[in-house]
Amino acid sequence: MTSPEGQNAMNQLDRRAQIIADIVARTGIDEDLIERLVRRFYAKVRQDDLLGPIFAARIDDWEPHLQRMFAFWSSVALMSGRYGGRPMEKHMRLPVDADHFDRWLEIFEETARELCSPAAADHFVERARNIAQSLELGVASHHGVLVMKGERFRHVAHDIPEEGDRAT
Numbered sequence: 678m679t680s681p682e683g684q685n686a687m688n689q690l691d692r693r694a695q696i697i698a699d700i701v702a703r704t705g706i707d708e709d710l711i712e713r714l715v716r717r718f719y720a721k722v723r724q725d726d727l728l729g730p731i732f733a734a735r736i737d738d739w740e741p742h743l744q745r746m747f748a749f750w751s752s753v754a755l756m757s758g759r760y761g762g763r764p765m766e767k768h769m770r771l772p773v774d775a776d777h778f779d780r781w782l783e784i785f786e787e788t789a790r791e792l793c794s795p796a797a798a799d800h801f802v803e804r805a806r807n808i809a810q811s812l813e814l815g816v817a818s819h820h821g822v823l824v825m826k827g828e829r830f831r832h833v834a835h836d837i838p839e840e841g842d843r844a845t
């Protein structure tokens with residue numbers, strides 16, 4: 678017979694599996710779609726005048742970054758637990774403000790709408806917006822700026838001093 682704790686853990690696993698199955702049934706998102714989305718998104722980002730140089734200054738070898746991003750989006754969109762990093766630490770020292778986050782989201786949404794069903798695109802975009810908002814708050818607070826609800830972080834945008842070469 679299973680102990681009450683064991684039964685509880687089983688129920689939680691069942692619930693989690695059910696939530697994931699619902700996401701997949703509703704959106705059709707799978708690892709293959711995530712990989713195509715991430716690859717196409719970063720191909721565009723690298724060409725972008727505003728964002729491209731920020732990535733180019735920090736990423737020499739793209740394949741490991743892309744692999745990390747597959748794991749990240751798999752965790753975010755499908756709750757797979759494949760990603761275990763700390764994105765805030767990688768972003769708070771970047772020379773970015775609201776303009777950069779808006780551009781990032783614009784390219785991300787455009788790419789998601791090109792490749793995904795409306796339900797899948799909505800699922801990705803909603804999560805990307807929430808994460809972008811929290812990263813923007815983190816960048817602002819790193820600069821000693823408290824951003825209130827509904828406000829954005831505006832720096833003398835393209836003139837933010839670099840703090841070391843890498844965003845590590």
Ligand code: HEM
Nearest residue numbers: 731735749762763764767773777778781805808809844845
């Ligand atoms: C202003 C827009 C953004 C810029 C310029 C930017 C830039 C970067 C750069 C340069 C790295 C590599 C850092 C390193 O390896 O040292 C990175 C990593 C990453 N970014 Fe962004 N990013 C932006 C927005 C976002 C958003 C909105 C998300 C999530 C929705 C995101 C998720 C990640 C993740 C998960 C990593 C990997 C962190 C790790 O190493 O575990 N980024 N980003």
